[in-house]
Amino acid sequence: MSTSKKKDVKKATCLDMNDTDLVEVHAKLGREKHPPTKHFIQAPLVFVFLFGCLIFFCAIQLAHSTNNFQVHPPLPLVEMTMEEKKEKNLKRKLARGKKLFNSRCAACHKPDGLGEGLFPPLVSSNWVTTDPGIITKIVLKGLKGEIDVLGKKYGTNVNMAAQGLSNRETADVVTYARMAWGNDASEVTESQVEIYKDEASTQEGQWTGDQLKDIYKDSFKGD
């Protein structure tokens, strides 16, 4: 590319040029234009590529740390063992039993189960903590006549009426009385209450203490 040729190009008009000249001139112009933009085009491509990689790795990281993009993933289901279920049910039963006791029994036997005056205590009483049939049958049918509780006589002036509770309520309140205030007896189930109800179906009116002592001799051996 001599300077003389450049001059020729400048001076020349379209009419003076043949096809070969025109092609040559355009090629020359093309070569002169492109070199400055060469790296200028590459730079943004590198940034786009790096940015793409960044988004890609962030997405992978997010997917891992958020459990497939769930911002609040559901809590893992923890299966309760039979023991845990039983314990939970017993806790609920005792809570229901406590409520019932406070509304249906506590007026006489007191909320702490210690009784007062003419009303006998339920804490450490044979009638409560030995065979579950005894307390359940008392709640089902009531109790009249003299009895001995922890060395003291009760029932000479006042007696206890049948409580008119459902089987479930009876099971709840009896279980509570057998397990509260330091009493450490077994739970009473609804189906046990059903059996005791059947057994007591021929009983007219309230039990007497002697009747129950006769049925549950083992529970009063020490007396």
Ligand code: HEC
């Ligand atoms: C109106 C007062 C009254 C209410 C209410 C009452 N009782 Fe009694 N309870 C008595 C009396 C009085 C005796 C003694 C009866 C007798 O010997 O003739 C007694 C006796 C008992 C006994 C046997 C004796 C003992 O202390 O261990 C148990 C068990 C008992 N009650 C449980 C309950 C439960 C459970 C409830 C509530 C569901 C309840 N009672 C509600 C007055 C009551």
